[in-house]
Amino acid sequence: MLLQISEPGASVKPQQRLAVGIDLGTTNSLVATVRDERTVVFGDAQGRTLLPSVVRYLDGGAVEVGYEAKARQSEDPENTFVSVKRYMGRGLDDIAEHHGAPYHFVEGEGMVQFDTRAGRISPVQVSAEILRVLRDRAVAELGGELAGAVITVPAYFDEAQRQATKDAAKLAGLEVFRLLNEPTAAAVAYGLDNAAEGVYAVYDLGGGTFDISVLKLTRGVFEVLATNGDPALGGDDFDRAVYDWLLAQSGLNGLSSSDARLLMVASRVAKEQLSEQSEAAVDTMLPNGSSVSAVLTREVFAGLTQGLVKKTLAPVRKALRDAGLAIDEIKGVVLVGGATRMPCIQEAVAEFFQQTPLTDLDPDKVVALGAAMQANLLAGNRAGGDWLLLDVIPLSLGIETLGGLCEKIVPRNTTIPVARAQEFTTWKDGQTAMSVHVVQGERELVSECRSLARFELRGIPPMAAGAARIRVTYQVDADGLLNVTASEQTSGVEARIEVKPSYGLSDAEVARMIEDSYLHARDDLEARRLREQKVEASRLIEATESALAEDGGLLNEEELEVLVKGLQVLKGAMDGSDWQAIKHAADALNEASTEFAGRRMDYQLRAALTGQKLDSLGV
Amino acid sequence: MVGAPRNYFEFFQLPEMFRLDLSMLDSHYLELQARLHPDKAAHLSDVEKRLSLQWATFANEAYQTLKRPLDRARYLLRIHGVDTREEDNTAMPAEFLLEQIEWREEMQDAVTARSEATLDRLGFRLKKEMDQLIESLGALLDVEQSHPDAAVLVRQLAFLEKLKRDLDQAHALLED
Numbered sequence: 001m002l003l004q005i006s007e008p009g010a011s012v013k014p015q016q017r018l019a020v021g022i023d024l025g026t027t028n029s030l031v032a033t034v035r036d037e038r039t040v041v042f043g044d045a046q047g048r049t050l051l052p053s054v055v056r057y058l059d060g061g062a063v064e065v066g067y068e069a070k071a072r073q074s075e076d077p078e079n080t081f082v083s084v085k086r087y088m089g090r091g092l093d094d095i096a097e098h099h100g101a102p103y104h105f106v107e108g109e110g111m112v113q114f115d116t117r118a119g120r121i122s123p124v125q126v127s128a129e130i131l132r133v134l135r136d137r138a139v140a141e142l143g144g145e146l147a148g149a150v151i152t153v154p155a156y157f158d159e160a161q162r163q164a165t166k167d168a169a170k171l172a173g174l175e176v177f178r179l180l181n182e183p184t185a186a187a188v189a190y191g192l193d194n195a196a197e198g199v200y201a202v203y204d205l206g207g208g209t210f211d212i213s214v215l216k217l218t219r220g221v222f223e224v225l226a227t228n229g230d231p232a233l234g235g236d237d238f239d240r241a242v243y244d245w246l247l248a249q250s251g252l253n254g255l256s257s258s259d260a261r262l263l264m265v266a267s268r269v270a271k272e273q274l275s276e277q278s279e280a281a282v283d284t285m286l287p288n289g290s291s292v293s294a295v296l297t298r299e300v301f302a303g304l305t306q307g308l309v310k311k312t313l314a315p316v317r318k319a320l321r322d323a324g325l326a327i328d329e330i331k332g333v334v335l336v337g338g339a340t341r342m343p344c345i346q347e348a349v350a351e352f353f354q355q356t357p358l359t360d361l362d363p364d365k366v367v368a369l370g371a372a373m374q375a376n377l378l379a380g381n382r383a384g385g386d387w388l389l390l391d392v393i394p395l396s397l398g399i400e401t402l403g404g405l406c407e408k409i410v411p412r413n414t415t416i417p418v419a420r421a422q423e424f425t426t427w428k429d430g431q432t433a434m435s436v437h438v439v440q441g442e443r444e445l446v447s448e449c450r451s452l453a454r455f456e457l458r459g460i461p462p463m464a465a466g467a468a469r470i471r472v473t474y475q476v477d478a479d480g481l482l483n484v485t486a487s488e489q490t491s492g493v494e495a496r497i498e499v500k501p502s503y504g505l506s507d508a509e510v511a512r513m514i515e516d517s518y519l520h521a522r523d524d525l526e527a528r529r530l531r532e533q534k535v536e537a538s539r540l541i542e543a544t545e546s547a548l549a550e551d552g553g554l555l556n557e558e559e560l561e562v563l564v565k566g567l568q569v570l571k572g573a574m575d576g577s578d579w580q581a582i583k584h585a586a587d588a589l590n591e592a593s594t595e596f597a598g599r600r601m602d603y604q605l606r607a608a609l610t611g612q613k614l615d616s617l618g619v
Numbered sequence: 620m621v622g623a624p625r626n627y628f629e630f631f632q633l634p635e636m637f638r639l640d641l642s643m644l645d646s647h648y649l650e651l652q653a654r655l656h657p658d659k660a661a662h663l664s665d666v667e668k669r670l671s672l673q674w675a676t677f678a679n680e681a682y683q684t685l686k687r688p689l690d691r692a693r694y695l696l697r698i699h700g701v702d703t704r705e706e707d708n709t710a711m712p713a714e715f716l717l718e719q720i721e722w723r724e725e726m727q728d729a730v731t732a733r734s735e736a737t738l739d740r741l742g743f744r745l746k747k748e749m750d751q752l753i754e755s756l757g758a759l760l761d762v763e764q765s766h767p768d769a770a771v772l773v774r775q776l777a778f779l780e781k782l783k784r785d786l787d788q789a790h791a792l793l794e795d
Contacts, residue, residue, distance in 0.1 A: 147662065177661045178658065178661060220653075317794055321787055321790065321791065374658075378658055378661035378662060379662050380661075380662035386653075388649065388652055388653045388656060389656075389658060390656075414679075414683075415679050415682075415683070417675050418676060419676045420680075477657070477672055478658065478672070478675070539662060540664050542662075543663040543667070544664065547667075589664075590664055590666055593664060593666055594666045597664065597667045597670055600667070601655075601667070604654045604655065605651070607654070608651045608654045608655075609631075609647055
């Protein structure tokens, strides 16, 4: 009976779905995939795999991304964005440390924006330009539309920063399989390549962010025990330490933004040279005519950056304490991020953990490689092996209670996905509304935590004070993103509201930006919608067909017929070019398969503990 | 839902008891997550993604509850219809309360003296005390089936857990 589902002549071999992993870094970004069971990082026409995360807005709507933009940064600093990741999901108050950044900052709704010659631009749009280049690179190499992507984020990124990253991916036309924490991605790459077992620490110092994650690796399972970090500490800060030193040495001040950018580049070069040699000579002529020349030794550099190095160790201690582990229980320390090339970092890590850190992987690439492996797994390409990844949320999620206090609902380092509920009551007779303030952070005062959303639950039937029972539920999904619902329980009347945190961009804003970007006519909006719907529909067809092949026996003949019919309708619509018809048919098929999906899940549950053992996952 | 389990123990196919085989709990949890986790449904239909999210969420909650002795004891009592009433029942034996005050004074002194070694010693003693409480809880819950008495110990254990969190915070304070 099942054979009738596939068309005669149709290939029965499961097709490899095209999936990529993207490391959207502060300094550099990369895209990788798994091809023929091997991980590959895609390069540009010159074979360069790193794409500098630099975006320049030119006259007439053109945009430069990568090396060209990087080369022009000191000529056109106001329109050339470096390290934009630092501004993702951040308001103007958050970025007190932006002194020296030459951009024209404007307070946007929930997130800072920049005034450029191309108009007002959000960090999400800048990031989307980077992602679009990587996406195009991958599509060209793979020769087909991508089924989806895994995008990495710092483990210590909060809700707003994660949501901003997901919005950027959406804007770049990527289907996001998952947001994956960078240290976890590195652990996957390292663990799978080395068949590692035991407890490992991943010390990830990138261009602008620092993460520490402690993971337990057992056969086929990667379990994050704790994570911590600093979302505003990275290699950039070491550049700035050198920059400040150079300024002091040469007695310069009040540099123009071009001069400042040039000197910052020189500082970075000197810092990088010190990873290879014991001293670096700086000899730079600034556009303003003054020259800067100095010799920076490793010793002086170590002195300048001592405080920064120390600043990374406090989160390390916290993560170990949260994991309930002593230093001697850590089997290995994996170094990730270009900034870990600095000898002073390697020495500090070695001293702290009392062991030589593992540096046999390329700290620039390992995150992208892990993301590619995970993308391949999430795409359902079973040939690449199977494993389970259990990650955590980095920061506690709470709610404001009386007196401006934060009551924690989901504590940090809780395994995701997770849902927690808390009950509240009214404090006035006849109260019909209650406001809910969702916050994130570890402090006791709401004013010291990050505000994520405020909403009001209305329509509570009038009751005596304390009689209503309002249940607020926090659901965190596998991307670490939060959804909050609230409902009144006692009355027959259900008042219910669903919110997505309202920082950053609304879905409508993202949709408008997508449309705007097509006004510049790089693509046709209708064509894009059709392409997206087709990708989505083929995913659904494939998923449904393989579900029927595996578990068709859970359906009776009538039920089976409904689904087969739905498949036919969808395939028919796919032959046409009406994206709305495709969407309609896909929605109908989704709806029709709800019961089937439920039965499959029940079947899986029963099978899990009676049949297959985890050992047979085999990595 | 066809397979909705009666309680967390049944979900993991483990006996309803306090002295649980934790390695069995771990392996059953991982076997379930290996099939339920949203990563396994990322390429499937939206319906399957949603179900997978719900079940994986349930599995995590069930696992966390059974893994930690305090939560496990509370949960067992709840199954047996005993509410530990930790919010409004603060009646404790006087000697227990006195001991609490002593603990807190010693902790405060250690912080003032910035003595990590003292904090470590306190932590060690606290752990011993908690282990003893957990041992007694096991006897009350699994052997004597004496639920009201177990509820008293649960309330005491909750105090000690709070103390342990505060000790951790004190450590953090000294490190910063």
